[in-house]
Amino acid sequence: MSDKSYGFETLSVHAGAAPDPATGARAQPIYQSTAYVFEDADHAAALFNLQTVGFIYSRLTNPTNSALETRLATLEGGRGCTVTSSGHAAQVLALFPLMRPGNDVVASSRLYGGSIQQMRNTYPKFGWTAHIVDADQPDNFKRAVTEKTQAFFIESLANPGGVISDIEAIARIAESVGVPLIVDNTLATPWLCKPIDHGATLVLHSTTKFLSGNGTSMGGAVIDSGRFDWAKSGKFPSLAGPEPAYHGLNFFETFGDMAYTFHSHAVGLRDLGPAQAPFNSWLTMLGVETLGLRMERHCSNALEVARHLEKHPAVAWVNYAGLPSNKYHALAKKYLPRGAGSVFTFGVKGGYEVGVKVVDSVELFSHVANIGDAKSLIIHPASTTHRQLSDEQRDAAGAGADVIRLSIGIETVNDIIADLDQALAKAAA
Known part of the structure; x- marks a missing residue:
């Protein structure tokens, strides 16, 4: 699409999808392929070195998934997006570049029960700690911060209680202590609320829910605002330090406001593997329309x-x-x-x-x-x-x-x- 400013409903139908250049098909194709042919050895090397953008293997990138990622990033006002196999997978992938053993996250007590369970009982297996606070009082987040705190986590509209968090107030506290604010926007969807407009760094979705809208397709998404300075505090070496798997490449220096999204694909999906199925992405694309x-x-x-x-x-x-x-x-x-x-x-x-x-x-x-x-x-x-x-x-x-x-x-x-x-x-x- 052009740079023209379109309305939400127009973007819901068109963002990320154009007529197929090979066949003229107007519907987004399902690229049900595990791998993609390289043009030559140099092309393959450039892809693996992250020197060029393209498709290698569908655990990392897939054309159908990429179309959905573009659409969701556009609707949320974000810079980039990574789709995952489920909403819970999106939560783990979102924290993965930020956390190391011994780190902690401050999270609202008004979260989906599965999220609370994940934070209390599963994250400690990674050496992560979650401090659970009442989000009705934003200052509770500041009181819970330690020198090891790497992120705040809230839901814009909480499941199941219908609690609404004061995103701007919590975002100001997150900024003051130098950590990103992660907002699960599943219940609100970008049609009702755009957390990035209120200061959120990352937005999560269980695309299984309202985005697909049909109860058929498991999926999740992590949308990055592209606005956080990952190098400022020195707290995020995975994003703003040398990456050993890519010959010391610094994602933030190399990719700027796309660093987080590139890392989520090149490291997060590569090593954790929670890729969304192309067919599920295709069904979700239809739902978002x-x-x-x-x-x-x-x-x-x-x-x-x-x-x-x-x-x-x-x-x-x-x-x-x-x-x-x-x-x-x-x-x-x-x-x-x-x-x-x-x-x-x-x-x-x-x-x-x-x-x-x-x-x-x-x-x-x-x-x-x-x-x-x-x-x-x-x-x-x-x-x-x-x-x-x-x-x-x-x-x-x-x-x-x-x-x-x-x-x-x-x-x-x-x-x-x-x-x-x-x-x-x-x-x-």
């Missing part, structure tokens, strides 16, 4: 459902930032002016047993461990996604015994409400 349309319906449906549940006699509370009664409503208007997303929680009167009964009684909703589908989804986090956590950790994550999480789809909203009403009636009985 309708992202704006779907998110508009997701958000309008979610707001109407939340308003209904807020008045329901079987419901104790509703945590949806789109409601004026919600404590995060002001932050929602600042960071998510188009809508507060489609994933939110509510509490049922009667606690754990009633919550389980509700999810067993729905008919239109699907009881699955996923979000971001075109279909409406429901789950009881305490008995599923957050069951590995202690009661205190579940409560801190917004996934207590009475909590039900909804991912509101794009169906007719009256049908969504009717299904919840009948399920609540059965559970209350």
Whole structure:
């Protein structure tokens, strides 16, 4: 595409994809190939030395994946992108260039339960430590910083609690201590929020969710803003020091604002191997084409459902930032002016047993461990996604015994409400 400034929906359809020059095919091809033929020995050597850009092996780069990477970087306002096999793989890949044994990350307590588990129990196996803090008070991040802190980690719109982090305030603290701010933007998507515009260094996605929008394709993504000075503090030698695998090449000196993305491909994907399947990238590309349309319906449906549940006699509370009664409503208007997303929680009167009964009684909703589908989804986090956590950790994550999480789809909203009403009636009985 030209340098003309296009709107979000136009970029969602066109960024990263043009008619195929070989065949004229208008749809993005699926390059289901493991390897690519070199022009000659010099061309192969230049590729392996990172002296030229091209395709070697699909664990590192793939044309279909590259098209998706361009599209996501464009939509987020980033400089580069690396797609991965899952959202969790994206989290590990994001930290990989930043961390060494003995280092730590400061992370919000309001994260997806699997992310908290990963940080508390898996990262220590790498010699990494996670300090978990309440992000409602941004100063908690500054208080948790040590000389070994390498990054801050938050979600723009938290799963499952619908908590909105004050990205700008946390970004200012990250800048003051010289570390990057990593923001998981899965629930908001770039249609609702662009964290880079508010000071984020890196943006993560589980592309499995709203970006694909169809519940078919596992994937993740790491988008780099290209704005962080990796050499300034001396804390990031993998990016701003000699890389032994490439004859001492310094990624930041060589590639500038593309250093992080080049490192993620040339070292991260090479050594960790969490490459996204080209077919999944292709399906996600199709999903992103309708992202704006779907998110508009997701958000309008979610707001109407939340308003209904807020008045329901079987419901104790509703945590949806789109409601004026919600404590995060002001932050929602600042960071998510188009809508507060489609994933939110509510509490049922009667606690754990009633919550389980509700999810067993729905008919239109699907009881699955996923979000971001075109279909409406429901789950009881305490008995599923957050069951590995202690009661205190579940409560801190917004996934207590009475909590039900909804991912509101794009169906007719009256049908969504009717299904919840009948399920609540059965559970209350």
